[in-house]
Structures are given as C-alpha cells and as structure tokens.
Amino acid sequence: MTSTPSERAAWLRTELARHNVLYYIHDSPEVSDAEYDKLYHELVKLETENPELVTPDSPTQRVGTAPASAFGSVTHKKPMLSLGNAFSADELREFDARAKRHLGLPEDTQEKIAYLCELKLDGLSVSLTYENGLLVRGATRGDGATGEDITANLKTIPSIPLRLVGENVPALIEIRGEAFLTHGEFARINSEREASGEPTFANPRNAAAGSLRQLDHRITAGRKLKVWFYAVGEASGWEPESQRGWLEQLKAWGLPTAPERQLCADIDEVVATVAAWSEKKNTLDYDTDGVVVKVNDFTLQRELGQVSRAPRWAIAYKYPALQVETVVEEILVQVGRTGAITPLAKLAPVSVAGVIVGRATLHNQDEIDRKDVRVGDTVVIQRAGEVIPEVVQVVTAKRPEGTVPFKLPATCPSCGTATVRAEGEAVTRCPNAESCPAQLQTRLEYFVSRNALNIDGLGGERLAQFIDAGLVRDPADLFTLTKEQLLPLERMGEKLADNLIGELERKKNTTLARLLVALGIRHVGEGGASRLAQGFGTLEKLREATVEQLAQVPDVGLTTAQSVRTWLDNNTAFLDKLSSVGVVAQGDEAAPVSDHFAGKSFVFTGALTLFTREDAEATVKRLGGRAAGSVSKQTSYVVAGPGAGSKLAKAEQLGITVLTEDEFAAMLPVSAEE
Template sequence: MTQTDKKIADRVQALRDQIHRHNYLYYVLDQPEVSDAEYDRLFDDLASLEKQFPELVTTDSPTQRVGAPPLEEFQTIRHSLPMLSLGKSTSEPEFQDFHRRVLELSRVDKVSYVVEPKFDGLAVEVAYTKGLFTLGATRGDGTVGEEVTLNLKTVRSIPLRLRGKEVPGRIEVRGEVIMNKEDFAKLNRDRENAGEPLFANPRNAAAGSVRQLDSKVTAARPLTMFAHGTGLVSGKDLTNHWDTLAYLKQLGFKVSEHIELCTSIEQVKSYYEKTLTLRDQLPYEIDGVVIKVNDFELQRRLGEISRSPRWAVAWKFPAQQEHTVVKDIIVSVGRTGALTPVALLEPVRVAGVEVSRATLHNEDEVRKKDIRIGDTVVIQRAGDVIPEVVKVIGTKRTGSERPFIMPNLCPVCSSKVERPQGEAVHRCTGLACPAQIKEHLAHFASKGAMDIDGLGYKFLEQMVDKGIIQDQADLYVLNKEDLMKMDRMGDK
C-alpha cells in the first residue's frame, strides 16, 4: 500500500468512526453534538470516498444502512435459543400469584426482580460476531423467525459494530423495534396524502416496516430498537439481568432509562403504578411492565412452560378509556354482505391514537348497550388496538338523543336487507352490491390472498366507482386506457 493509499484508507476509517460516534450520540443517547448539516457533510464525504475506492467499503460502514436491492422472499432462520413469549398478569392478585409461584418453585425466601416498560413493537434478535453485526431476525414463532438482516441494518439505533475494546466472540441481542408516536402520526399523514392505507397503530407500523422485502422502504421509516436481553453469548460471563442491561448499554445499544431493580413486591407495585402514570408522557407506546427474576441461575432453575418462562411475566395495563360523543351511527357493508353499525365519534385520543369511529358489531349489541345518536359514551381500544364503545353515560342524556334503526334496504345498492335465522348480523341480498364488490376485490388483492403490490383499497374503490372493474377477472384485462381514467394517472 502506497503512502497515498494509506492516507485515504485512514481518512475513510476516521470518517466511519466519527459517523458511528455521532449516530450513537443522536440515536441512542439523544445527545447530538453536531448539526444535521455537519453530519450530512461527513456522511457525503465518506460516501464519495467509498465510491471512488469501493475496495475500502466494509460491512459495518454507515453507508451500508441505506438499503439494498429488494428480496424475492424472506429466508427463515432458527434461533440458537428460543425467543419465549411472556405470560400475562392483568391485576395485582395475578402478579401476587406469579410471585408466590416463583418463591415456591425456587425454594427461596426472597427474590430480586428487574422491572422495565413493556414496549409495544416487534420483537427481534440481532447477532454479532467479533463485534460486527452479522444477522438479524424477527421472533416468528419463537423457534423460527424471518431473516431481516438488511432491514435491521437500516435502523440507526442498532450498532453495526459494538463499542468498546472487550467485545464477546458472539452475542445475540434481543429487543423491540418501535416507532415513536410523533413519527407514527407523521407517517400516517404522509400515507393519507399519498392515498395509501393507514397503519392502525405504531406497533403495526413498526412491524410492517421491518417486514419489507425492499430494505430501502425500511430505511425511510423512523424506527428505533430498545435492547432488553440476550440469547446466546460466548466470551462473556453474565450472571444476572441487571448487569446484562448495563453491559448492552456499554456495547452501544439503546436501553430503556425506566428500569429498576426491585427487592420486594411492594417496590414492583410502586414501579407499576408510577409507570402507568408516566405512560401518556412517553414518546412511544407501552402496554404494561415486564417483571423478570434478576439472577440467571435462578432463572435456569425455574425453567419454562408452554414456551413461556416461569421467571418472567408481563403485568398489563388496563385499557385506556376516554369520553366522547356519538355524532352518528352509519352502516358499513362487508364482502359477505354483512351490515355492521359503526359509531361516528367526536375525535378523541385514546392510548396515543386519535379515534373517530368504532364498530358496534350488530343491532343486538347496539340495543344491549342502548347506544343512541348524541349519547356521551366511554370508549377504549380493546387490547389497546381496536376502538370499542364500553358503555353509555346515562346521566349525560338531554332527551335529544335518537335511537339507531337498522335499515331495511342496503345503504349502498338499495337491495333488501335480511337477517338469517339464528344469526346476529343483517345481510344485503344484492348480488351486485358495489360495497361487497370492493371488499371482495380488496381481500383478493391483499397480502393474505394474491398479494398484488400497489393495489390499495382506495385505488380499487375508485376503479369500481368508475365502472372500470366489477370482479377479480377484470383486474387481469386492465389496459392503459382504463388506468388513464384514474385520478393521478398519466404518461411518464
């Protein structure tokens, strides 16, 4: 290597080191030291040098985060150690039962727990060999997951190489990929403006972003990973969970600041109550707290059952509830012709998501809860996902509320509506009902069926409304003239 070549190689390495450091400061510690413009200049300098001297490109270079050519399909990968799912407690007595079982099975009088937020995201595992990121996978069924190495390389809070001089020969780090509430709201605004379907919640957005065959799509999404444990580790003796989290932080991973080491169940309960109060103030979604026996030897003695560890539990938060007003009750028609009453609500934020409508399921459910147009109601997101009306606040009634009446005719095609004997749902009898056609086509094009890329619901809806298609077969005879009739379509 000539002196000039060595200077260039040293410059490239120095740029890599600087960018890795700034990524760590910004994405892990939230303590940036340089402006975005200065960071971009460093990144552009590195990209320019690597373009001129491609032999200097390394797998851990920051330029390798931008995404790679799309894959045809994901490969599956078997985890070295199973990624277990957690058992759940939904009340203090249930947590007390968990604690009692831990003491009985381990035959000890006292146990320490590490408690941490339960992130609502996608569980993943990232593996490192000699300090370099080599493999990434989703949890999958706990035994086998999907390999998403290229996608996880684009997540800036996941180090491409571990920090520090003493790194293990191999380490598998487990964590949760999430999307912050503000980033989720912006992503959905952008998708709405582009006529694309919206994500239901930040968890779905994070999972959908990681499970992309095109890693460039993942790279464009604002994702973060919080590390919360390890799988297989060689070259480092870890004896408890608390020290493991500190070690992961030392290696350059983002670890929650809201973790505590508790030596009594009273401290665990206090942490739960404090975190529940803190929930709405956090920039990301959590749906409970995770409680783990701290000592690894004790964990091994306790073991697992039905793919869940006996040494850990998720103490779930109750569903968040809010009050709002039922502005109207409309009826939607599904692909089987089922008519579903839907409450249109005064928009209200519930568990970090704006809710403006909620399914009422069927006429019997509306009557059972006596939900009327104009009522003030309590709503929650069932499982912190699906909005539902819990009950009516009867004391708020003024006498102007109007009962809901199930229509006799389909609101879309005016065909007769019938309620089959023994069923709770009413159905449209029209065979050519546009609402049913749209839902049929949306199901046909969905990922679970034909997986037709780019054929979203709004696009299908427009084609049906314009009379371009009426059934699945029409999709296969579309021509340029048909597509030119669509909004935002034109020659390139």
C-alpha cells in the same frame, strides 16, 4: 510519523465508532458535531480515492444508493415470543404465585423471586444478527417465526453499531430490540408530510413501522429512529447470570438499552414500581404502553421455561385503556360472510391512545338494547387491549332531546331480503347466501385470509374491484382469472398481475383443513376443520359422508354434522367447480411426536393467556392426546381459564379433573414447550 491511507482509514473507523458509543450509549460526547463531521468526511474522501479501503463496518456504508425492490424473508433462529398480559396488581401477584408453583415452592413460602422491570416501548420489534462482531442481518418480528429482511434500513440508524465493541463478543449473537420515534421527531416528520401534501401518520408507532419498511433506505435514514435492545435470542458460547447482566453486557458492546429499569426484590416492589412508572409515563418523550416484568435470575428462567407462545418467566403489565368521550353520528349496518347483520357506531373522530377512531362495534341488537346506544348520544369509548375500539357506556346526562332507540332493519341493507333471527341466537342474519353482494364480498375476504387459503395480495378493495367488474361470482372464479382480465383494472400493472396469478396458482394446492376453513361452513372453525380433516383425510371422502358419519368425528356433534351435510348438499356444483379449476386439498394431520398424552382427552374453556386455544390443542395432539370441543364422560381433563362457563359446570357435575392453565403447562415435557 506519517500514516498510510489504509492506516488512517482504519484509525478513523475506530475513532468514529468510539464516538458513536460515547454519544448514543453513554450520553457523554467528547467532540462537537462539527468535529465528528470533519472526521467522517475525511474518511469519505479517503474511501472515495481508495475504494479498496471500504469495509462493511465503515460508518460511510450506512446508507447506500439504490432502493430495494422487495423485502426478503428471514426465519428467526429462535421464535420471537409474545408475552402474557396483566392488567392489575392482583394479576401481577398471580403471575408471581404461578412462577412459585411451577418452581415447586409451597403456597405459604416466604421465598421471594427478584424481578427486573423494564418499560414496554410502543414501537416495532426488530432482531439483529452479528457474526464475529459484524452486523450481518436485521429483521422485523413478523409473525414471531418469520420476519422481513430490513438490514439496509436498520444500518441507517446511527445508534446501531455496525460492529460490536469490547470484550467477550460471541461468534454469533442475535439480539432483540424495539425501534421507535420520539414525540419530537414524530412531530417533525408529520409537519414535513403535511407541508408536502402527504397524509400524516396516526401515531409514532405507525410512523416507525412505515419508516423501517421503506424500500428506499435513504428515506429511513432521513428519519431519526431509535432502537433500544432488551433481549438476546441466541448467543454462542457465553451468557451472563441475569437479565440485568445481559442489559449491562449489551451496553458494553455498544448497543443502546432503555435507561428506565428497576431491579425489584419481590413482587411487592414490582407493584410499587409499576404504579410509579404509570404516573410518569405521560412525561416521557416516547410512547410506552406498559411495563415488562422478568424473572431476573437466568437459572430460574430456564427452570420456568416457556409455553407455546410466551415465556413463563415474564409478563407485560398493560396500562389501563384510555377512555375518551365522543358522539355517535350514525349507526351503520354490516353484512358478514354468513349473513350476520352487525351494527357499527360511526363516531365523531377522536384520538384514542394516538389513533384516530371513527368507528366502534356494537355487536348485536341485544348489546345495543343493554347499553341503550342511540344516534346523537355522547358515549365513552376505549381501545380494548389498545387495539379494538368499543363503546363502554352512554353518557345519558348529555343525551339530546328527540333521540330514539335503534333497531336493526327488517331487510338486508345489501340485497333487500327479509332478515331472520333464530330462536336462542343473538345474531340477526340475511338468509340470501346465494346472491347477496355483501356476503359474496366478505366470503371472498375470508376465503383468501391468513387462516384460510392465505392468498397474498388480495385485500377487500381488490376483491371489490373483481366483483364490480363481473370477474368473480364465487371463490372458484379467482383461480380462472387471466392477465388479460386483470390489466384493464385500475391500479393494476403487468408485474402485479403476474404476481397475483402466480400466487393463485401456488395456492391451488392446499390442505383439507385450510380449505374447510376457507369454505366458511357455519359451526366449523379452525378446530372443527382440523378434526374433520383428520377424520376423513380427503375432500372426496368428506363429500360422501352421512350426518351419522360426520357426527362420529370426535367433538363435531350433531349440530355441526347437520350444518356440514347441508352445506355439502347445497354446494355440490361449487365444489365441482373448485376441483375443475385445479384446487387440490390434501390431508395435513401430522403424526404425534410422542405418546405423552396417549389415551387422554382435553377440553379447553375460558380465556387462555399462555396459549392460544389452537396452540394448546395442537400441543395435545403432538403429544398423542385428543383435543375435544365438548365435555363428556370420555373427557380426561378440562383446562379452565377466566370466564369458563357451561363446560366447567359440566366437568364438575361429571367429576372430571379441572386444571388451571398453569397446571396444564406444568404437565408438558420440556421439548413440547420450545
């Protein structure tokens, strides 16, 4: 029986999709690559001759022709949360104990919680949305709430189905996964880049991220990315009973999942699994930086819930930081926005966990003295949390002769002003805030940063360009820049100039709290800025406030009040200038959403793992309570994490109730945790 072109095209699409599932999901291909290509090219020919036969889920539509001009923004239907971390078996056991406490189980309970262990891939988190089985959108994780639309690039990855197969496919489902490159593909890409004179990628993670953020998705298609899926953000009308059940269902729909996973009957089996996987992680053909441990039962997951940035039912065990030796070639000195003089070790470049490290912070003179770091020393370094390079110790047995202890310079390396170190402080400073070039540079960088005015497109190099050209002498000058001033600058085209000026115009309207952060007043961080904004409402009222009035703002205190008043007095002309160029700061404190914590005051101290401090304080305020910065008789609760110091001691002295972070989280209503 002869089929019509439409029937033949439909059969080819179904057959090619089936072979993709067999190849990428079940690792059991039925046809050779040549036979697959023959079917694919037959479909290409049919669709070329009959354009009306092309469908969105056709495998021929994975790669288009025109590059994108920019990435759009995507708001995730549910936030892509981060996970709390564990670095030892003891911390895994404490995670298990926290879960049991939150479930209301007694401390001596013999009841066990089953966990599913999954490898934590070191790649780029992505989200896919399918409607009626058809892939309609793909996005990066971004900040967890909003990501970038990379649908066209994700469609080029052959293992991602353009249409889900099988039964029980929800009308709407959003799926989370990790995109990555194998070591072999990473080596191939770098070899090609090196041969063509392009800079090579530092590690597979950077290469994967760079590949997915290509405006020309044909470049992405040329790199053999993989994606393994591990979670569902949202699914309409259907849900299995366990995490393992979800992974099995994802696989049944044609979505690839990690082959390494282990169901553990209790936390002891989790500890054993983590130990076994740690031993073999270096034998894998892809990078993994830990193990994700999840409560397997979805009923228990729902009961445990989540806090502001992480679920209570999952934790990421992170492998110990890799330590390597290298040599301190030089100790450099940096000048920060408040004049802080910070020593920095310039190292003989060395690879640490796939990243070439050439510098590490030494913090201050006391830290240098404590570790006795000298130029010429062999030192052990690690990337703390796999991110920040730090010097762990000096290998004194390898110290060459003639080394001398390092001392910070007596004058500022940028402007030559004599440095000062206040009694009781560890930081040495340059007091020349007015005309020190290095302080201007770092003040500008801080002013435009994400937690301040959040001005896109203005990085350190661009700001240095403005300073060198004499265009900017203080942050207010940014808002007076014109297109005519920008166009002569190197690497500045007409479109970029228009974008920068438009962004600066938009950011003239900001909140008082953001502006106070951007001003960089000593002793005023994000929490202090928020409290001052709440206390005074407008910049005009703040400028008129006395030290006594400032100190009456909860948790501001006399030292901060004096610092604010001194800064305001010394910067009257600058504030007037900001106003004259159109910068408007408005009050931004949201009204509480409930009175759950009405009349209660909380102080957070020590390291927090389930929340950031800002998130915890914001949660208290949303629930009608007060988040304080210091302990007093008016404090209701002190929430103490590891490393809590004087605030915890004072709370105990005053007889104030001290909570663990988990006990605080247990006080939250369910609505506050979502």
